[in-house]
Amino acid sequence: MxxxxxxxxxxxxxxxxxxxxxCSASITVYYQNGQTPLATASSTASSANYTGPIAYSPVVLNAPAPPGASAFPTNFALQMSSPVPSGASIPQNGSFFGFSIEMSVVNQVLGKNASFLQVPFLNLMANIQQRTGRINIRVGGNTQETATLVNSTPDGRILEKDLQNVSNPTQTPPLIFTPELLYMLRNISSLVNVRWYLGVPFNDTSNFRLAIVEQGQRILGDYLIGLQVGNEPDLYAAHGHRPSTYSPQNYTTEFGEMITAMTNDVNISPHTRSLLIGPSISVVWTPEQVWNTDFVDLYSPNLGFLAVERYPTDNCAVAFPGSGAQYNDPQTTFPTFLTHQSGLTIVSEYLNSTNFAQTKGKELLMFETNTASCGGFPGISDSFGAALWGVDYGLQMAAVNFSGALFHVGGQSVAYNPFTPPPTNQSTYHQWTIGPIYYSALVVAEALGPTNTSQVMDLQANNNNMLSPAYGIWENGNLARVVLINFVSDSTGASDISVDLSLANGAQLPGQVQVKYLSAASVSQKGNITWASQTYGENFESDGRPLGTENIETITCSSATGSSICTIKVPAPGVALVFLTSETAAAPSQTFSTTALTKTRNTATVAPSVLATSNGHSGMANELGSTSPGSNKxxxxxxxxxxxxxxxxxxxxxxxxxxxxxxx
CATH class of the missing domain: 1.10.287 (Helix Hairpins)
Incomplete structure (x- = not known):
């Protein structure tokens, strides 16, 4: 042509x-038998090269070597008093162990709005409510200080961050939020018995923004139990929020100015003005420096609680390079969490304050805490060792008369979260990640129980050995439970402990006791921790409900010598919760179903019975399928x-x- x-x-x-x-650009082709794919699967990055969110870091540290028989006797006796002994704590609420949720992430953790609640969160709270009757949660943190309540946001969301005007070494963004956030809290409380502490903005004392107080009392009602005035005011000067001369007396004066502003606000009731919380200091000032300003006596009618905040160490040098913070090596730091000494050291600075609070008729709260500030340590904060530490630290605070402790929850950039929702762009195919501190909360909840009469005592077990602490819990005046902890990591079994429990003055233990175990193969283990043989799995595997069948072991006690002795074994590592009465578990917790459909594409399912006998190609012999939106069926x-x-x-x-x- x-x-x-x-x-x-x-x-x-x-x-x-x-x-x-x-025509084929939007087609996903499923290769048939004998065909070769166009590309091979990508390999997984090593831990050293991991660049994803810290909440899912694969870093695993080396467990400390077992100390040996000379430093760690594995067989010892523990004789206790059946009546409450001298030195036991004040009666503690079962809701002692609560959570502090950074205000900037509530729309990730709690829900998108008042109608769209996070079902896994509801299930996680229901698990604790089953054991204690209620849960106390604080919404606040650094981001509460610059938060402003507005009628609406430009995009209709309940919360927005101003990432262009961050402050602090921790890069805290100013927030705006709508009343819908408070309605969301209220709707959560209608499903699970959560009581709320709210943070009041305190960055501008010439113009207090009290809308959160006004709306909080109206929307939450009795579910509002506290209002924090100032978050870590002893760090204000260092963070550039107050002059370098800012002192405890300055804070006390400003606290009074806040009370005056609330008193002059006709929309704030006298009851709400009695829910204030302070001084919530960290480590720069001592509590005594604030008490010496007459803070409590001046404002006693308005103080619902006294509070402090404390992390045992920090990872700020890594989280915020250039901040000038000292670097703490995680591998070197790890053993400091695997000892009873950690909790003892932290609470030692507050023994005077817990006594002081009682003389003033106030409760002292550990209002924010966790393994390490600035996000915690990957390999420590997300390991089984942190679960052991959380149990010991929580019970130690209860034993020295703190009245509650809130373990902090951040976003994707922290390693210490008790629970973490998946990144937003992965929420259609990933579930939640449950951290070790949540397991600590379950153990402490069951140890204290729902009666709100539990008194706790450090038993100084094993000649006060720092690797095998134990606690007695007396309920309604009688010994009810014992907690035994083994911090040692030893897969050989040589470091498992064997504890002979007995009662003093000829009193007899029951013929049988029941035991629940918190277990993992190593203190370094991540995920698949078990509590009474139930687990929340690994990263991205939980909907908030425990997996597996609960296993409560029954131990027969011996009376061959005339006195009753119950021998309890605790694996290395592990925790044993020993029930000396018949009350071991409440009814199964209520769980919640998803009421909103978010995944409307790529939702093909295969019957398990078919999949079990399939090689992955069965039924595809003559078919090509599309996974692209808008493509033909x-x-x-x-x-x-x-x-x-x-x-x-x-x-x-x-x-x-x-x-x-x-x-x-």
């Missing part, structure tokens, strides 16, 4: 082939129809050329 016609026809063929290529069929149409058009054009006399 002519050169012009040849070029035109070749061009048409290229156009035709291009059309076919475009049968992508192969649609593509065939489109290709056929293009081919018909090509033949029609060619016929036209032939009829016009064109020659080849």
């Amino acid at each position: 002519s050169s012009t016609l040849g070029v035109t026809f070749v061009s048409f063929l290229l156009l035709f082939l291009s059309a076919i290529q475009r 049968n992508g192969a069929q649609g593509r065939g129809a489109l290709v056929g149409g293009v081919m018909a058009m090509a033949l029609a054009v060619l016929a036209g050329w032939l009829m016009s006399g064109a020659r080849f």
Whole structure:
């Protein structure tokens, strides 16, 4: 044919082939038997090269070596008093162990709005409510200080961050939020018995923003139990929020100014003004420096609680390079969490304050705490060792008369979260990640129980050995439970402990006791921790409900010597909760179903019975399928129809050329 016609026809063929290529551009092809995929699977990055969110870091540290028999006797006796002994704590609420949720992440952790609540969160709280009757949660943190309540946000969300105007070494963004956030808290409380502490903005004392107080009392009602005035005011100067001369007396004066502003606000009731919490200091000031300003006596009618905040160490040098913070090596730091000494050291600075609070008729709260500030340590904060530490630290605070402790929850950039929702762009196919501190909360909840009468005492077990602490819990005046902890990590069994429990003054233990175990293979283990043989799995595997069948072991006690002795074994590592009464577990917790559909594409399912006998290709012999939005239901069929149409058009054009006399 002519050169012009040849070029035109070749061009048409290229156009035709291009059309076919475009037709298949949105098609996902499932390869058939014998075919080779176009690309091989990507390999997983090593821990050293991990660049994803810290909440899912794969870093695993080395467990400390076992101390040996000379430093760690593995067989010892523990004789206790049946009545409450001198030195036991004040009666503690079962809700002692609560959570502090950073205000900037509530729309990730709690829900998107008042109608769209996070079902896994509800289930996690229901698990604790089953054991204690209620849960106390604080919404606040650094981000409460610059938060402003507005009627609406530009995009309709309940909360927005101003990432262009961050402050602090911790890069805290100012927030705006709507009343919908408070309605969300209220709706959560209608499903599970959560009581709320709210943070009041305190960055501008010339213009107190009290809308959160006004709306909080109206929306939450009795579910509002406290209002924090100032978060870590002893760090204000260092963070550039107050002059370098800012002192405890300055804080006390400003606290009074806040009370005056609330008193002058006709929308704030006298009851709400009695829920204030302070001084919530960290480590720069001592509590005594604040008490010495007459803070408590001046504002006693308004103080619902006294509070402090404390992390045992920090990872700020890594989280915020250039901040000038001292670097703490995680591997070197790890053993400091695997000892009873950690909790003893922390609470030693507050013994005077817990006594002081009682003399003033106030409760002292550890209002924010966790393994390490600035996000914690990957390999420590997310390991089984942190679960052991959380149990010991929580019970130690209860034993020295703190009245509650809130373990902090941050976002994707921290390692210490008790629970973490998946990143937003993965929420359609990933579930939640449950951290070790949540397991600590379950153990402490069951140890204290729901009666709100439990008194706790450090038993200084094993000649006060720092690797095997133990606690007695007396309920309604009688010994009810014992907690035994083994911090040692030893897979050989040589460091498992064996404890002979007995009662003093000839009193007899029951013929049998029941035991629940908190277990993992190593203090370094991540995920798949078990509490009474139930687990929340690994990263991205939980909907907030425990997996597996609960296993409560029954131990027969011996009376061969005339006195009753119950021998309890505790693996290395592990925790044993020993029940000396018949009350071991409450009814199964209520769980919640998903009421909103978020995953509306790529939702094909296969019957488990079919999948079990399939090699992955069964039923696909003559099918190609599409996973692309907007594609035909049968992508192969649609593509065939489109290709056929293009081919018909090509033949029609060619016929036209032939009829016009064109020659080849």
